[in-house]
Amino acid sequence: MADDWEIADESARLPHRPPGAEDTAVVRFERVGLRYDVGPEVFRDMSFTLPAGSFHFLTGGSGAGKSTVLGLCYLSLRPTRGLVTLFGHDVSRAPTRLLPRLRRRLGVVFQDFRLIEHLSAMDNVALPLRVAGVPEPDIRRHVPELLAWVGLADHLEARPSTLSGGQKQRVAIARAVINRPDLLLADEPTGNVDDRIAMRLLHLFEELNKLGTTVLIATHNEQLVRRFAHPCLQLNHGALTLRQPEPPQPRPGPRPAGGLQGGRMDRP
Amino acid sequence: MADDWEIADESARLPHRPPGAEDTAVVRFERVGLRYDVGPEVFRDMSFTLPAGSFHFLTGGSGAGKSTVLGLCYLSLRPTRGLVTLFGHDVSRAPTRLLPRLRRRLGVVFQDFRLIEHLSAMDNVALPLRVAGVPEPDIRRHVPELLAWVGLADHLEARPSTLSGGQKQRVAIARAVINRPDLLLADEPTGNVDDRIAMRLLHLFEELNKLGTTVLIATHNEQLVRRFAHPCLQLNHGALTLRQPEPPQPRPGPRPAGGLQGGRMDRP
Amino acid sequence: MRSDIPLSRDRNARLVPVLVGVMVFLAVLAASGALALDNVLDRWRRDVTGTLTAQIQAAPGLGAEARAATDRRVALALEALRGHPAVASARALDDAELTALVEPWIGAGELLDDLPMPRLIDITLRPGAGGDTASDVARALAAAVPGASLDAHRLWLSRLMDLGEALGLLALAVVAVVGVATTLAIIHATRAGLTAHRPVIEVLHLIGAQQDYIARQFARHALTQGLKGGLGGFMLALPVLAGVGWLAAQVEGGLIPRVGLSPWDWLWLVLLPLGAAGLSMLTARVTVLHTLSRMP
Amino acid sequence: MRSDIPLSRDRNARLVPVLVGVMVFLAVLAASGALALDNVLDRWRRDVTGTLTAQIQAAPGLGAEARAATDRRVALALEALRGHPAVASARALDDAELTALVEPWIGAGELLDDLPMPRLIDITLRPGAGGDTASDVARALAAAVPGASLDAHRLWLSRLMDLGEALGLLALAVVAVVGVATTLAIIHATRAGLTAHRPVIEVLHLIGAQQDYIARQFARHALTQGLKGGLGGFMLALPVLAGVGWLAAQVEGGLIPRVGLSPWDWLWLVLLPLGAAGLSMLTARVTVLHTLSRMP
Numbered sequence A, B: 001m002a003d004d005w006e007i008a009d010e011s012a013r014l015p016h017r018p019p020g021a022e023d024t025a026v027v028r029f030e031r032v033g034l035r036y037d038v039g040p041e042v043f044r045d046m047s048f049t050l051p052a053g054s055f056h057f058l059t060g061g062s063g064a065g066k067s068t069v070l071g072l073c074y075l076s077l078r079p080t081r082g083l084v085t086l087f088g089h090d091v092s093r094a095p096t097r098l099l100p101r102l103r104r105r106l107g108v109v110f111q112d113f114r115l116i117e118h119l120s121a122m123d124n125v126a127l128p129l130r131v132a133g134v135p136e137p138d139i140r141r142h143v144p145e146l147l148a149w150v151g152l153a154d155h156l157e158a159r160p161s162t163l164s165g166g167q168k169q170r171v172a173i174a175r176a177v178i179n180r181p182d183l184l185l186a187d188e189p190t191g192n193v194d195d196r197i198a199m200r201l202l203h204l205f206e207e208l209n210k211l212g213t214t215v216l217i218a219t220h221n222e223q224l225v226r227r228f229a230h231p232c233l234q235l236n237h238g239a240l241t242l243r244q245p246e247p248p249q250p251r252p253g254p255r256p257a258g259g260l261q262g263g264r265m266d267r268p
Numbered sequence C, D: 001m002r003s004d005i006p007l008s009r010d011r012n013a014r015l016v017p018v019l020v021g022v023m024v025f026l027a028v029l030a031a032s033g034a035l036a037l038d039n040v041l042d043r044w045r046r047d048v049t050g051t052l053t054a055q056i057q058a059a060p061g062l063g064a065e066a067r068a069a070t071d072r073r074v075a076l077a078l079e080a081l082r083g084h085p086a087v088a089s090a091r092a093l094d095d096a097e098l099t100a101l102v103e104p105w106i107g108a109g110e111l112l113d114d115l116p117m118p119r120l121i122d123i124t125l126r127p128g129a130g131g132d133t134a135s136d137v138a139r140a141l142a143a144a145v146p147g148a149s150l151d152a153h154r155l156w157l158s159r160l161m162d163l164g165e166a167l168g169l170l171a172l173a174v175v176a177v178v179g180v181a182t183t184l185a186i187i188h189a190t191r192a193g194l195t196a197h198r199p200v201i202e203v204l205h206l207i208g209a210q211q212d213y214i215a216r217q218f219a220r221h222a223l224t225q226g227l228k229g230g231l232g233g234f235m236l237a238l239p240v241l242a243g244v245g246w247l248a249a250q251v252e253g254g255l256i257p258r259v260g261l262s263p264w265d266w267l268w269l270v271l272l273p274l275g276a277a278g279l280s281m282l283t284a285r286v287t288v289l290h291t292l293s294r295m296p
């Protein structure tokens, strides 16, 4: 796991994002509005920017529109009004051919996991690699390593329906990060795990962030937002406000040294 | 809402549980063991009792077996070994005819909601009443009231797929409590809602508890467990320990007076 | 009855009615074919069984004398036939009948009167006459009257009848096979339609619904869907049947009787969509109860 | 090709192969029926078209004299026929042929030699002879030779032929209808099978799979399933066809030619399961691409 996940030649993998160009916008919303079908507008005139390499939380009450914002970012929804750009491309006007290539640079943790029921945990996590054409031997090596790291070494062949809620969520997270995305979007990724695992997963996201991945995490967990000092986008009645992190709080316990290595987490 | 939900002649509804007989066990596990198919035992020799009218949390790491314990309580699973009694009936030996009647005295919030996709929120919540043969006019009155109370007045006719994660969870909770069950089992009922709504839902559970409902809530939310002073069953490596509540902490904000009344919660 | 779980709002479940429709459509075509064939055979049977035709050559020459000679031959033949133990009755066709028979082939007109026409005798056999009765009668006739023979045509028709009967059996066999295949397909489609509803069944079960309550919901739903599909397929088959009937009416010859379906046949056909819907309902009920019986 | 998404592990999706199987089974039965009917008609056509049989009554009396008189009549008739513009050739059947024809009806033996047997003449008409040629020839023959007539039997068979051809058309129409229904059912079953996979399609799409990659996965899966079902249905139809063939062989008369299928017919039949599988594959591809085109 470690060798493959420790950075080596990150710049070579990300030619579109020259080192130091932190100000390049990975996601940019400009006066975006969205309504579902004939319903009311979920929000309007929303503007914000996620610079490359940034780490943001996205909070807001239930039904405020967090998942909707993420859906716009991962190209599952099109804005009704306004402009959404992803990696500098206007998503409304990008040619259809281009979209799959943009999507492969994303990692998404869906709120309802969206695991494929008739595939094993391993096959589910391998999906982004298969789609990207990664050679099978590499898949066979990387996937079990990552699953072991999230504490599912014993469940490689389990169908999603035989996994507990938190185990499913960890499979979903593994699938989102397996191809080291340029942009990670996670929707309530710790809703079904206990605080210990939540910490561990957040550290995984921070580790990825250090490798250059831009991260946006929608969450209700105020504690998490407070504990990790990252800027927070707050959705409230369709309006977005950016809240800078409070002065760093003492982290609970020492941060694990070998960040992404470590043993199993199952039944801690 | 209020009139119907405020107690009136509770004793008449619960002849099996004479007032004051708090020691009557609603759920009793005796040296229970369970394994799925050919897998390892999730736990063994588990014994505990939920007295009538009690309120317990159930905690434990992801994959520890919380959902499995609840599944045993709501008769979705049969113990591989040991004895499980529900309302005094040995579930392994109760005649099949009896089980639906036992199940109707339960309210269950499933971790994955299990809403019926092609029914509206209203029809989903109405399901337990329909199954119990409640007259349609009563259903038409009670269901919208309860949905309004959990903040979904605007979403009565919405299909589950058009609801946000937290909205789905609230529909699931409404369905569990609509028939004022004798035993409420909730699996991670606040995983998808923010703290404010979580508090509100917990108060709903406490309110029900005061009306005589026995409550068991599986959760990862340590904060919640600490904030509400109720005994907590802790699952750890297949062993169960009972932790009595710490000395009462100051509750966050005044508890709403008209507990179960009140306005909408959507987009707080 | 009070309002139930609105299963019919599930819009994905259009498969079952469509498949039931197609199956009923095919089954109606197959069954009506078999029934019509059976009707044709029935008429042939009535026409043919127990009757024979003898042909008496005309005496040579033209004119009244030759006619008288021919008449004598016919009288002789009638006598011989009536004396035969297997013959119930024998009747000579009169001139008008004979002319009517020959006319289509040779044309009407005075020519006919001049020709030395062979005479025909309709023979009715006693019931229960065996298969070789015809040969027996033929031999007796030939011995009694020179130039008399049995009409091979009718004999041949009787053989055709046997063939037709065998083909009818065969058609019935094919219809049976189609019926079995149809039944299996409807059962399978209904069950597959229900797998999509397994979570619903599970939730209803866990909510405390009685097994029978759940099964009834799904059975009623399946019945409605099956009726929709079955009647649809039946309706679609009607114009096809009408077209086939029209074509058949066009080709009706003297030999091929009118192809048609009796009211009883129609009853059978109407039973097909109803049966398909009932089958779908029963399958739903059994499947749901089976699914439930495997839940604790 | 590298390992793909193992869609085939989805165990709920047995519906499509079973339905394709049933449909192919029915289509094979229908098509082989139509082909066999066509073959029968073809032989009848070859037997009947352009040929006629004339019957010459034997001269009265027994013995050599009468025979000689009959022979003269035959010679006269042959001459008249060969002189007719519509007749290509005319040939008198010899004694052996005549005896063989009559034997089944009257029985063999010395009796036959004693009987004044009518003679038969095989007539071949020139190609392109019209529908009323037969009546024309009949009239000419009757005028030339007393006691000579055209065999109504053959004429009747020619009418039966017309009927058979119309029935054949009708059968083809029914087969076409069955084919359309089958096609629709396979398309529908494949699409319904895919609705269960919609979440999978969605996830693959969101993960950044190319449309063509996704469509190919599902098309290949559908092809495999369709082949399984189609070949299964074909295999099931084989014993039924064999049984029907055996029954038909049992009832073969002199008139009904051997019912059978040529190698070309078999090629057509084998194309049915392959076509069904191809149809299923195409439907899957089109449906998936359509589903994807409606996702942003």
Ligand SMILES: Nc1ncnc2c1ncn2[C@@H]1O[C@H](COP(=O)(O)OP(=O)(O)OP(=O)(O)O)[C@@H](O)[C@H]1O
Pocket (backbone or CB within 6 Å): A036, A037, A039, A042, A060, A061, A062, A063, A064, A065, A066, A067, A068, A069, A111, B155, B161, B162, B163, B164, B165, B166, B167, B192, B193
């Ligand atoms: N597919 C849809 N069709 C119609 N309305 C929808 C759809 N999806 C979401 N909505 C509505 O849009 C609003 C915002 O939903 P969204 O899922 O973005 O909320 P959220 O912030 O993610 O909430 P939660 O924290 O509960 O998941 C909600 O009122 C919801 O009912």
Ligand SMILES: Nc1ncnc2c1ncn2[C@@H]1O[C@H](COP(=O)(O)OP(=O)(O)OP(=O)(O)O)[C@@H](O)[C@H]1O
Pocket (backbone or CB within 6 Å): A155, A161, A162, A163, A164, A165, A166, A167, A192, A193, B036, B037, B039, B042, B060, B061, B062, B063, B064, B065, B066, B067, B068, B069, B111
């Ligand atoms: N249907 C099943 N078949 C086989 N194994 C199962 C099944 N359901 C759960 N398990 C296994 O049983 C163990 C306990 O699962 P359970 O769902 O009870 O955990 P949990 O405490 O609810 O966890 P979480 O907090 O993540 O929901 C897990 O290891 C899980 O993989």
Ligand SMILES: [Mg+2]
Pocket (backbone or CB within 6 Å): A066, A067, A068, A111, A187, B164, B165, B166
């Ligand atoms: Mg959401």
Ligand SMILES: [Mg+2]
Pocket (backbone or CB within 6 Å): A164, A165, A166, B066, B067, B068, B111, B187
């Ligand atoms: Mg659980």
